[in-house]
Amino acid sequence: ANIWGQKISVRYLKSGVKKLASKKMLGRETSSKGEQAAIKYITKKLKSYKLEPLGFNYIQSFYTGFSSKKKNDYYSYSDSAFNIIGFIKGSIKPGEAIIISGHYDHLGKTSKGIYFGADDNGSGISSILEIVRIFKLAESKGFKPYRSIIFLFFSGEEKGLLGSKHYVENPLWPLNKTIANINIDMIGRSDSAHLNDNKYIYVIGSDKINPKLHNVVNEVNQKSLSLNLDFKYHDPSDPLRLYYRSDHYNFAKKGIPVVFYFSGLHSDYHTPNDIYKRIEFDNLLIRVKLIL
DSSP: OHHHHTTOOHHHHHHHHHHHTSGGGTTOBTTSHHHHHHHHHHHHHHHHTTOEESSBTTEEEEEOOSOSOOBOSSOBOOSEEEEEEEEEOOSSEEEEEEEEEEEOOBOOEETTEEOOOIIIIIIHHHHHHHHHHHHHHHHHTTOOOSEEEEEEEESOSTTTSHHHHHHHHSOSSOGGGEEEEEEEOOOSSOOGGGTTOOSEEEEESTTSSOHHHHHHHHHHHHHTTOOEEEOGGGSTTSTTOGGGSSTHHHHHTTTOOEEEEEOOOOTTTTSTTOOGGGOOHHHHHHHHHHHO
């Protein structure tokens, strides 16, 4: 992991966030034209890396259940949304899989402006795309993962974890062969508790299903980057209830071990000020190295 972690590129991370948080994406609201632009961008990147698709052309569609009446110059709503899924086959236990996930949808555009969602969750999606690139680079050099790795980009998270809910009810890989879910949501900024500590990341939920995952998270960190793993939000009774608020939770409800990586809330959260220029790419790079 250390060898390949050195190959993670800030240039690629910047390119991904800049694209996902651009005006063209119009805030990537579920089922909107902006989200369709995001789907086109993500699937194009996956094809360029020659990632094998799960589902037809990387797509798993699902019914959202909300009204398609809201239309204006920016949106053409449907009642369908789309998860994006690809995988790399494992070398020793190819029938077992680890899912690396993040949501690519955001809040769209309102009278207040475009909600660009650079951190939420452009940072996570750009990170996963870079992890795909590194895994495929390693594969081309003869290094394949022990288990299969599924890369899952969810829609509908901001509408109530809809994409992950649909996936766990309609899995494209058997849930009893899904070993863990690593979920990445908002890892590009620092919160007020860590303004003088850039080498940190919040770790949420890793001990809830299987303590082995929690131990692995700690051991990997100790042997590599020695980041400050902050378990403040680890407790499900925490007032912010972050354990319940991202896509990993739907896997946890199915008894699948999960870990949620997160860098904290900030004043730009869910506002039009969550923009590309405010992403801390040096910090993002360190966090992606840990996750890889």
